[in-house]
Each structure stands twice: as C-alpha cells, then as structure tokens.
Amino acid sequence: MAKETSVLGNKIKELKKKRNAIILAHNYQLPEVQDAADYRGDSLELSRIAAKTDAEVIVFCGVYFMAETASILSPDKKVIMPDINAGCPMANMLKADDLKKLKAEHPKAVTVGYVNTSAEVKAELDYCCTSTNAVAVVNVLKNSEEIIFVPDKYLADFVEKKTGRKMIIWNGFCPTHIKILPEDVKCEKKFHPFAKVMVHPECLPQVVSMADAVLSTSQMAKFAKESEATEFIVGTEIGLVYRLKKDNPKKEFYPAAERAVCPNMKRTTEEKIISALEEMKEEVKVPEDIRKRAKKSIDRMLEIV
Numbered sequence: 001m002a003k004e005t006s007v008l009g010n011k012i013k014e015l016k017k018k019r020n021a022i023i024l025a026h027n028y029q030l031p032e033v034q035d036a037a038d039y040r041g042d043s044l045e046l047s048r049i050a051a052k053t054d055a056e057v058i059v060f061c062g063v064y065f066m067a068e069t070a071s072i073l074s075p076d077k078k079v080i081m082p083d084i085n086a087g088c089p090m091a092n093m094l095k096a097d098d099l100k101k102l103k104a105e106h107p108k109a110v111t112v113g114y115v116n117t118s119a120e121v122k123a124e125l126d127y128c129c130t131s132t133n134a135v136a137v138v139n140v141l142k143n144s145e146e147i148i149f150v151p152d153k154y155l156a157d158f159v160e161k162k163t164g165r166k167m168i169i170w171n172g173f174c175p176t177h178i179k180i181l182p183e184d185v186k187c188e189k190k191f192h193p194f195a196k197v198m199v200h201p202e203c204l205p206q207v208v209s210m211a212d213a214v215l216s217t218s219q220m221a222k223f224a225k226e227s228e229a230t231e232f233i234v235g236t237e238i239g240l241v242y243r244l245k246k247d248n249p250k251k252e253f254y255p256a257a258e259r260a261v262c263p264n265m266k267r268t269t270e271e272k273i274i275s276a277l278e279e280m281k282e283e284v285k286v287p288e289d290i291r292k293r294a295k296k297s298i299d300r301m302l303e304i305v
Ligand code: CIZ
Pocket: 026, 027, 041, 042, 043, 044, 115, 116, 130, 131, 132, 200, 215, 216, 217, 218
C-alpha cells in the first residue's frame, strides 16, 4: 500500500513539474491528498497562496466555492479541480436571487456573507467574511442600522453573541458540523478531562457553548501549536485531525465525533489529481463581470483584517 502511494505521489510530482502547477489542499481533505499538496490551509489562505504563486496552474483540492474564490483572486491562472462535483451543501442553500430578494426586503441593510457562498452570491455582498474574521467584520459595521448575514445560521448566532448585534439571517447550515452533538463533546471530555475543547462556529450553538475556544480551522492549527495544552478535543470535520497530528507529533487530538465527515471534501483522490493534471481539467473560471463584483466583497474584508 505504501509503495502504491509513493508511485502515485511520484507521478503527481512529475506532472506538477511538467504543467508548472501547484497543489492546494483544504484542511478537510483526505490524508494522502494533504500529503500530495504543496500547501494546506483554509479556503482564504489557499486562495491567497494561489494569487501569490508563480505557478501557472492551481490544482484546488477542496469544494467548488473554494476553487471559485481562488479564481476570483487569480483571474490569469488556470484553476482546476480534480472533482468538479465536489460542492458545499451550505453554499448551495443560498442562491443569488434569494439574496437579491432579501436585500430588496431590507434596503438599508449592509450584507455580510460567509466565504461558503457561490461567486454569484459574493457579487451581491458588501462584505465577504470567513470564520476567522466574521466577528471583526461585523464589529466594523457599528454605524449600520441593519446587517444581513448569510448563509450559515449557526455562524450568525455565534457572531450575534460575540458582537451583541441582532442580524437578519438565512436558514443555511453545514450538514457535517451539525452531526457533532453536545453528548459527543461531553463523552470525550469525560475520557480526556485535561483536553482543551476547540470547536468550529459552524457547530450547533449547544456545542459551541461547551468549547474552550471557538475557532476556524486555520485558528485551530495555530492554537494547537501555540497552546501549552497537550491534548485537544477537535469539534470540526475530521480531516483537520490528520493535519493537527502531523504538525504536532507530541500532542494528542481526539475528534469530537468521528461521524463529522464531509463527503464532498472526500471526493478528491490522488488518482483524480493525476487525471486533472494529465487532462488539465475541470477548469473553474468565474465570468469577468461577476468576478469583479465578487472580488470587491473580498477586498473589503481584507481591508478590515
Ligand atoms: O474557509 C474555510 O476554509 C472553511 C469553510 C472552514 C474553516 O474554518 O477553515
């Protein structure tokens, strides 16, 4: 098995060189995909790496909105996905027309949208945000009477509690993170009483309220490294646990719930990376008019953080 993995790994390396490509893997990708990648990170970190690299081709191992975000920031590069059908159900819960309607109902509201949205939705937003900076973005909007926050109702709930703002929210959610239940955290805490509990803000509010720290995946990576604690209960998609263990071999990481698996994140395989590099597809490209408007919402976020 190890031999087979290295054969695929070598093939990927060879093709990467031939195509002048880099491979980016989201923190939730399969271990072997993370190992094949040049960089791992959250969606914004990876999109910013894509914008900076000299490589001409970006192989984005993640879900569709993430590859779109990379394409929005790097219009001159070829962004390809090993499996174009890897989507994000949360992002698919809000269409641009839904947001247009919500905006028409609240004409004075400022619109803030989680990065887990399509490019068309981002084009309708005033501000994009990530789970790392959602609170900071909303805090800047002190003078705005009304705020629309889409699509994740649980991230919205967390931001409302942190900022004291009441917002107009959408009914979206992550089907993977809601699988982590309060009793799972309770059970892990019983087995590992000294472990710090890190939880993603896409989790249920009852789970969020049990956490020592509510963090995005990039923040979890940083927190695990810098904390004096040596044991952590990890309340997010289980792919991150592989990265945490690899980066911190002396520390212990326990998934809050093994069932918190995002099937779309697991669609990408080494074999599909090879085909993508061989055939140079499927390309993700955002039409220029939408790209320009979507980029504005990302730029506004980057001005804040
Ligand atoms: O922005 C990302 O990469 C997502 C969706 C999760 C996270 O917290 O990193």
